[in-house]
Amino acid sequence: MAMGYAYGQLERAMRSAASTTDGAARARAQAKAGRWREVLSGMADGTLRIGSRTPVAGTPAWVTLEVAHGGFATGRYLAEVPLDPAEAALPADGPGTTDRERLNLWYLTDDGLATLRAALATESYRIEVPEDAALPVVAWLLDHGHPEAALDLVAELRPLLHRLRLAPLPGATPRPAGSLVRLSTVGEVQASLRATGTKPAMAAMLETLRVWHPLFDRLVALWCDTVDGDLPRLTEGGPVSGGWPCREWPADWAGRRARWLADYATASARHTASTAHTHPKSNFARLHHALLACEHDSTALTGRDVGWIRRALANTVTKHGAPGSEARAALRAVQASVAARPTYPELAAVLAERLDRYPAEGGLPQLEPVVEDAPPHLVAKVTRALEAPIEELVAREVITSGDVLATVLPQITAQLLAANLEDDRLAALYAQAYAAFRRRRGLLLLDLEHQVRIEELPWIGALEPLREHRPDTNRAARHTLTQTVLLALGSFPQAILPNTLVRELGALAKQAGLPMPLVEEVAADIFTGTFTAKWHTAAELTSRVMAGTLYARYYDLPSWTEPARRPRWARGRRTADDFAAVCRARAVAERPRGGLGWVAENGTVLEQSQILTTQNLAVLVETLGLHARLRELAPELAGEAFAWVIRRLSQRTDNRHAAFQTVKNAAYAWRQAVFFLSFCDVPAQRAAVDRLGEQVARAGLEDRFGPAVAGLAQVVADGRFTGSGTTADGAGRRFLGWTTGTHWCLPTRTADAPRR
Template identity: 60%
Template structure:
């Protein structure tokens, strides 16, 4: 069972991880997964439902762990702080402190405070529920009394648990077309978590603590040598013997050294017991006034240890040893990345905690002597500046170029900061528009549930306080055009920056919001997990496939994947399942086409589902054809298509040359390789790809015989050949698919 496996993994991390912070985070996950399993066992949780927690409306923000499992906890459920409780009268009504606070804000004083926060913009919404009473206050101030009462009635059953009020203070949301990945406070916290790696710490400890003690120890014993100092010649010890000469101050220096060593040993790790240092130190502790306490064997070991270190590093006071120690001291004096991270985090103190950075120049300079005298003039490392850049407020394209936005998933995290303002632009009242935008941004931070039976995630307009203000939203032509332009630009950014990956579900959901705002009505489809696939698809998949067949007709993509020439206009094989119109003819075609990937007589249901789902992505081009046509990106793809295709193919080739640690990572890698391959073929379908294919053919030689059929198959189709029913060409080429029900013909390239 998935949840049990996650609990076991978290327990292992909590028990064996070396890092204390890692163990602490793992312990939190252990608690969450235990709560999930206990809720499932007791029947309090119904995993797969839109309302998985008993007696809880769908709009409540739930705590969700990996895989979409809920713990049953409410994110907006938190005890009131001291400031909230301080304003309550002694006889405030309510059964819990949270209920008393919520009810107080529905009184005259509370509504006045909410109204003041609305007008001044001094409120922050971190969880969607926190804007509910702000909306109540706005409705009352604007004379919509019935709507306000209806909203309060819907919120009333949960007022004893949920916080329905905002955090009072200035809003930190970026304005205009700029976004940020983190707040200043979040970036600063990550910088301050930087620590010196154990191996680096051990090296610095050796250079700064043990080396000076070692040199003094060697000097002590060298002063007892009669004759030339010992050294190694062809592996044989030559020179005088120690413990023959005893200087007058030797015992005093011995005692001082032992005291210094004892102090160091209390604070630092002990040296290796068989090292030269350890042998000389042990002999020094046993040696009283003369060598009578030392055996001949021990004196021989002292002589051997002295020869070893003198031959390797020079005698005490020699130029060779002095040069070595000078170089080592310079290394030890260099500031660690952890020290520089602390300096950089201190620079962030000049900016508002909940805000962002307007630019990086004010924090990017070399270390100043006033900040850290020992590191004056040291340049700030690029990788630390990259961490701080997560708080930089800039256009999406700039953050992509800087590497701050490094994937489609991260793009989906920041895009709501723009989308929220576009949606709020339909509201004439700037006060309500600000609350609406903050609520949308907070809503997009909700984690998705694991859903079955074609259920869809909770939509923004299902929040009761959002639905309450729906009548006061007008469709602004300016906002509509802006949404369409934002969708076009963001699609180009996603394809241009990450050509090897399909559009991830969070980004597709954000595109849905932009599509709705722009009035485009596009059939965008999500990636469905193979382990929860219900065997059918809703009608939008068929609609998207119809668009792909029409748009891609005659192209390399259509020939490579044998797209249907056209789809009948009438949906003759559709039916209602789970209150949804399904496309049974589309599902049946996916199952038929998936037979090519069936290589096992006894396939597992997950692999079998995966082969069907891959065909659904192929037939729809997973949103690419729909977006390119609707957003008029054809000319753009003609220009950049060769570059995007080359990058997608290069990624696929690089992925196939990387070793894998487990069979699961190998299967995942092969699936992602096939997805990148498909993206590259799509891009080539809009441009002259002769140079790209020639380059790909040159690379085929380094991939080995297992992957070569994929290259041959693509080249054959580009030359006019077609795959047969088994996905083969006459020259031995193979159609590359990511899912199979048994061993994959390309699997050997994974080892």
């Protein structure tokens, strides 16, 4: 399976590289293809074990790896880089087998340690990968009476001193103050602005207006000057009226012809965006061709050629006016004003220049000085660097999903966790190291493996005995955790909390002293049929919190009155076999006969695990005491989630995989909506179902989705589903996303489409 996926990604990258005409896009695709070649090569020779938390042979789990899409390690160490110019300038001429080893060993000398101390004192350093913090921690430990811990840390790092950068690069990394965050740095936004390109169609239009139209007008004027009598025009019936070209030859005509041809040759070499003027049947091409054939008189032109010149002149004079006429001048004036307007790349360059006054590694304290008079598209790009509360960035649509929220939350979490360290310099180092650690891409893991935790980094582990859990920091962590959960639920009520955000919430919960069984979403194609013990704990809590609610009735939650069976140990972790058995039994009960394969079967089991745990919603509400607040928000959240379901199902597609993905995501959002609706009173629930029915009717989804609405309506009226997930009268159905057969919610043409 893994090998096939990697081959598919390589093929996709190679196709992209071969098909694009954009140089930058081709380079990105080629780099991606190179990474997938490394993955495949490592899998073939056994140096890579995909699915393990230590996938690279002979490499500790704490080393930061390059990870391709899907969690595939390429085998490359992100901290294994050539010396930076600033590093090469350091006097590292001592022992060592590589330049990197010589530099790392120099940092352990008196002069090197002094350099690290000075960087810590002034915070003039950048932690780009977590390894950059290792030797500064050694320096701090030696300076603060912990020589044994420092020596132990050096001993653990020693085998990789010749490969890894273990000290930071010079330069400051400004941190947002307090609870402010930013999505991107000023430097990243500048790079994005300067990479803004003009779309080919727009570039062709501007080139036509600025270059080819003026040349065409001069070409038309040349031939008009050879006309004897009135200029040719089209009559209403179609024939051409007026005089004939090539009858009069002004004295300066040959010189003007030569200059025009020279200007045309220069323009053709410099301007290649537009090709309309080269079309053989265009007026421009016909007149140009005739000009090439006619040196000084009409002897080289046939009667047919002259006829085409007359027709081309009639076409343009009739449509746009004669050269020098008011009509033609007015048209060209309008076109010139359009061509004179600054393009997006030009405006982007102006904004990038305005950003020069701000530190590249920092953010923007305010937008107004930078984005004045800028179009909304470019304002949105610059806003990514704005430092503001998370709530403001959500309102500005900078943070658009739970995944994006998870990328900025570490900026706050890092400061909260660092506050447990008494020394300010060490706290600043820890905060940067934490942020860098959260930028690590997760690995594809099998067999109940878990991602590397920050305390597994040797230099962070060496600091754990020095961390204090201060009451004020715990309170701040709880406040941040509560506000983040409410923000995520309020802003993205249709989406389950992504794994990246779940991990960050877990870090905040640990700091707040609120242990909670937060569970991750598991991919169906790597599920091994087993869950760890926290899934059972989360299901028990869910059963208790949701007892007697609409959610419990709709999904027929078990009570878990019997204590959990003694968990067994599998691969070093406690498993919840009874929970897994319940999930399988529930999945089989509602699973139709079909042949979609083992991935679909896994999906039905995993969906039951999400139902039984509410995928963290009940755990968060109960642990943080959000019942009252949720009752206030629930009607609106449920309505938004239901509306999202209808919008998503209204998007038609003939692609089988995309259609099943749509139904799966819609069912997840439906589950969220039912959860929120459970915190409403019965009249509010009935009103919500009535509005839902109206939305379904307006969207034309009654045939496909009416059974889901009918099933929910009966449960609101205190009804129940049968064991197979239908109502007693057969009109209503429980809406689930995964199935092993044809999904009843899919359009017939999609459901019956052949698999690709």
